[in-house]
Amino acid sequence: MELVDEMRNGSVRALARLITLVENDEPGAFEALERIYPYTGNAHIIGITGPSGAGKSTLTDKITKELRRQNYTVGIIAVDPTSPFTGGALLGDRVRMAGISNDEGVFIRSMASRGSLGGLSRATADTVKILDAFGKDYIVIETVGVGQDEVDIVKAADVSILVMMPGSGDDIQAMKAGIMEIGDIFVVNKADKDGADRLVAEIKMMLELGSTPREWNAPIIKTVATENQNIDILVEKIGEHKEFLTKNGKLDSRRKERIRSEITKIVEHEIFRYYDSLISENKDLFDQRLEHILARKENPYQLAKQAVEIIGKKIGTCFSGVGG
């Protein structure tokens, strides 16, 4: 596959085209991912999430600048939500990364969530792999935490950074309890605003009350990203966390879990394809059944069960030569 060879040889255009290929699930995408897989596993993946306006993009810009200063190459995936009504999206994170936009050592890709079920899309996870195979030392995934995204980004990254800012007062409430426990580094950005210290104290308390015993002492760092304040400390902590993971073999076990959940997602997706074609091939019939269910002549569980049986039989015949 030429595109993969070109990408491995350093072609940015090929890299970009490969990302499009997997994002649109075009023919050849699966094959491309299979071919690049052996070259992945080297990059360190940083996940940055938090509420809108906390300063994630600015932070990404500053962290990248610091990593570049240390001569590392960086790939950035900036995710923004797709409008559920129009299917379009405004991908404006690059605006805050103007400084690194013209750096040849930095590759930035804006991605729309495209209504992916269950948070962070497969396209994002696949794009991480392509950037990894391209040779990026660090890959940053930056996304607004909405719904499942927060938990997903923790799974997708080697280190997850939660960014918050003082002000609303219910920042902690807004962040789901689960993510608060799994976050590796906490950042209180815009720390020059009132309430910064209070927020730090709240996070500290929440971490101390947390049910999961932690081996890594998650640091809470106050930053003013626009002034580059404490960015060096933040990057230092990323390095410390990386050392901690590698020393205790935790990096491998964390990545193993990631592979496990990736496979689950791929399998789900493949099975869903059967369901999707079953429905589109029987549109009118399906619609009729929906009317019946609406009128309480039957229930949705029956329909679902029937669909599963049909799909099961179909898959069964495909695999009739394989095992049981």
Add this chain to the structure above:
Amino acid sequence: MAERKIRVLLSKSDQDAHELNVRYVARVLKDSGVEVIFTRYQIIDDVVKTASEEDVDAIALSYYSSGVMYEVPKVMQWLKERNMEDVLVVIGGILNTEEKSKLLEMGVGAVFTPGVGTVQDVADCIISKVQRR
């Protein structure tokens, strides 16, 4: 196969103070189902690097002050050099008739000036031109 979305790079110089109209175009494009990558460029070189990384279908540049006749030829040249001639280029802004015809001669796909059609017309034009390619 997943749905194929149209990706448009919408950009303006960071030296240009006028942004309201560009943001409106961004909104209308988004409402029309397009993925809009909005940037402000420090130098025009940024635009082609961005378009390359983002693998966009179209580049839409907005000019409310000078620079268009200096910058657009560079963009067209770079796209040619990088084998990206299939990327649609459209220009919008305060342009006179002479500039407009020169731009079209260079290979710019469409030129939009104030008063000619609505912003929705601009969005529809970009979408249909991309779909035709």
